[in-house]
Amino acid sequence: MLVYIVRDNRPGHFRQCEGVASALARIAPLEVRNVFPNFHWFSRRIIPTIAYRLRLPASLVLGLLYDFEVETLDPPDIVIASGHRNVVPALLIARLFGARFVYAGIHDRRYLDEMDMVVTPCPRDAYEPRHVYAPVLNPVSRKDFPLPRRLTGPEDLRGARLGLMLGGETRTHRFTTRDWRQLARLISETRRDLGIEWWATTSRRTPRAARKFLKSLVKSGDLHKFIEYDPAMPGSPNEVLGLDGTLVTEDSMAMLSEALTAGRPVIALKPSMVWPSRQDEAVTAMAAMAGTPVIPISELNVERMAAALTRGEPVSFEPIEVLQANLLAAPHLLAALGLVPPHSPAVEAASTKES
DSSP: OEEEEEOOSOHHHHHHHHHHHHHHHTTSOOEEEEEOOOOOGGGSSHHHHHHHHTTOOHHHHHHHHHOOOGGGOOOOSEEEEOSGGGHHHHHHHHHHHTOEEEEESOOOSTTGGGOSEEEESOGGGGGSTTEEEOSSOOOOOGGGSOOOOOOOSGGGGTTOEEEEEOOOOOSSEEOOHHHHHHHHHHHHHHHHHHOOEEEEEOOTTOOHHHHHHHHHHHHHTSOSEEEOOOTTOOSSOHHHHTSSEEEEETTOHHHHHHHHHTTSOEEEEEOSEEOOOHHHHHHHHHHHHHTOOEEEGGGOOHHHHHHHHTSSSOOOOOHHHHHHHHHHTOHHHHHHTTOOOTTSHHHHHHHHHHO
């Protein structure tokens, strides 16, 4: 069975798709390929929606708006996408070849009727037709990292290596200069008083003010290493994920999910301004599942950080395993994708018939 991942340059999108493909591949054999739309200014706004709704020939629209040479594509059985701008090219490929379409993430409901399955990180959406719940997906595995240093009390933080993963502005999260200054102060104090070795990384949304603070910390010697976001990066750096503990700004659901999956103690950091949203609900659900604290940056100090990081062994957090289990518990969703689990009644009946 051939699966296409419609991929852009945003790790939070394509890593969710990779997670969906990994879960499906545990249930039935798959061949997974990436396809890359070429987004022009006119293929990011209302024009793709109009072209799709008018039911213009899929091959024509794919070529004009996204530079696809459809004659070079093998017919897929399933198309997976995440992120609003990837929906139309994915739907067009699915329409052209009669494939099923799977969306991963929070959608705006415009194309809901044309999605064969939605993998949602919002628990309340999981009860809607064709929806299945999973924490924000990523291909990270704690097996990829050495065992972390045990943090059982504040004294264990002396000489520890900690990571700071910064997202940035979204429609629902706003950071202030005070937020960045508070984090910089925390890094300097813990470096001086506890000898903590800090590593930091950013995302494509991290504002200049935050990067400026990090660079000043490198110059002062308080920040051991700063790995700045690079569009070529496939996701969060393993060097940061594999440290003794991690602090992550909660605006980046992908970064938070990766950090939790790596199996280290994690603190989710809440900026000064947060508006209620389905994203906020998804973050709360992940934090509750993993037993990780969510702390406002304005209230973060050495004592609260130490208490949060030394609460005990991190809870196992495996989004791909959660999705696999939830899919196996919903055979009608697998049937809609044309997938049959290896130990399903259909397979067993066929084996009995052959014998």
